[in-house]
Amino acid sequence: MLPSATYRATDFVDAAAKLGADVVVGSEHRQALSDSMGDRTLVLTLRQPLRAADQIQRLAERTPLDAIVAVDDGGTRAAAAASERLGLRGNALEAVERARNKASMRAAFADAGVPQPEYRVVRPGDDEAAIAAELGGPVVVKPVTLSMSRGVIRADDPDAAAAAAVRVRAILGEAGEDPASRLLIERFAPGEEVAVEGLLRAGELEVLAIFDKPDPLDGPYFEETLYVTPSRLPRATQEAIARESARAAAALGLREGPVHAELRVNGDDLVVLELAARSIGGLCSRSLRFGLGMSLEELILRHALGLPLDGMKREERAAGVMMLPIPRAGTLREVRGIDEARAVPGIGGVEITVATGKPVVPLPEGDRYLGFMFAKADTPDRVEAALREAHAKLEVDIA
Numbered sequence: 001m002l003p004s005a006t007y008r009a010t011d012f013v014d015a016a017a018k019l020g021a022d023v024v025v026g027s028e029h030r031q032a033l034s035d036s037m038g039d040r041t042l043v044l045t046l047r048q049p050l051r052a053a054d055q056i057q058r059l060a061e062r063t064p065l066d067a068i069v070a071v072d073d074g075g076t077r078a079a080a081a082a083s084e085r086l087g088l089r090g091n092a093l094e095a096v097e098r099a100r101n102k103a104s105m106r107a108a109f110a111d112a113g114v115p116q117p118e119y120r121v122v123r124p125g126d127d128e129a130a131i132a133a134e135l136g137g138p139v140v141v142k143p144v145t146l147s148m149s150r151g152v153i154r155a156d157d158p159d160a161a162a163a164a165a166v167r168v169r170a171i172l173g174e175a176g177e178d179p180a181s182r183l184l185i186e187r188f189a190p191g192e193e194v195a196v197e198g199l200l201r202a203g204e205l206e207v208l209a210i211f212d213k214p215d216p217l218d219g220p221y222f223e224e225t226l227y228v229t230p231s232r233l234p235r236a237t238q239e240a241i242a243r244e245s246a247r248a249a250a251a252l253g254l255r256e257g258p259v260h261a262e263l264r265v266n267g268d269d270l271v272v273l274e275l276a277a278r279s280i281g282g283l284c285s286r287s288l289r290f291g292l293g294m295s296l297e298e299l300i301l302r303h304a305l306g307l308p309l310d311g312m313k314r315e316e317r318a319a320g321v322m323m324l325p326i327p328r329a330g331t332l333r334e335v336r337g338i339d340e341a342r343a344v345p346g347i348g349g350v351e352i353t354v355a356t357g358k359p360v361v362p363l364p365e366g367d368r369y370l371g372f373m374f375a376k377a378d379t380p381d382r383v384e385a386a387l388r389e390a391h392a393k394l395e396v397d398i399a
């Protein structure tokens, strides 16, 4: 399932080619080549998983399928429904639905005792200011269905929380979602954030990488920038992160395939912000290599196809990625300094993913990254330094 907004079509298609697997691309829109590709593309209603599963089942009667893999969040429910229907390896639809809705996820974590920020679910007409006051201190207001920090806003007092809720509802409308849907208000969890990349196999979580996010993420908007692995947190903390991530996946009922979790660590306190039934987004997976040069996409396809997964260990070197934030709204005129950024020792690549002349929108409304930079070095500190140095060379010209 390749949602049309994905950054990852090429990486998954390349991984499939490497494995000699034939691909049928399922997407919401007709592809330019749909007609000539016949049964190798399928236009699917990804938002209606049962309908998508019917469509996939009909295709599978003509063209048997060995695995159904969702790339990014958009296709996870359709993939789960279709995999259940065809008896293929995958997650239960209800488990994936819990993971796709932050209110259901919080409820599942609460039932299972997974540590998380204190939260309230609010509906239109609720008094968000009073609810924020009841939670106390700074809060985070967020939609339950979006991702990439879109619509996630910190509010330091009750009035700001009410204003944030109005803004989040407008963002939902722009995103084509229901502006009257539930929102979450949760206590702001201070501390250092980490991201966990993992693979579930028969309900067991294998941690593939723990990324530190060394830029402070204190809001009011939560632009993701730096990801660096291996984590520099103490071993015991990393073990606790792995343990709570596994409990979070189990609480949702997820059993197979990639997961991406985000947690915050504050001294001895650990909270799970979320766990998604997909791998890391954007082009970030390009920072990861396993065994003898296996990509994360290949690893995911191997798991889905039941192929051997020996050598799943990430390479020894430290690695990182910087998601280039969009500094302000306008039209992208030019990104200067790309060659200088590429020349910084340790930098493996700079990819600008917005074409010049296109409109750019920063968070919390925006839903795209300006681009991605990759680095490798002997230590995570050097990776971080290289990414910062390279970032300083870039000049983003927005009209």
Ligand SMILES: Nc1ncnc2c1ncn2[C@@H]1O[C@H](COP(=O)(O)OP(=O)(O)O)[C@@H](O)[C@H]1O
Pocket (backbone or CB within 6 Å): 117, 140, 142, 146, 147, 148, 149, 150, 152, 186, 187, 188, 189, 190, 193, 217, 222, 262, 273, 274
């Ligand atoms: N309760 C919270 N406390 C502190 N930071 C938070 C909280 N909720 C979200 N954030 C910040 O906002 C980011 C995005 O929120 P998240 O719930 O992960 O939604 P998304 O699906 O958009 O990634 C997080 O990575 C984190 O930095």
Ligand SMILES: [Mg+2]
Pocket (backbone or CB within 6 Å): 148, 149, 262, 274
């Ligand atoms: Mg998140």
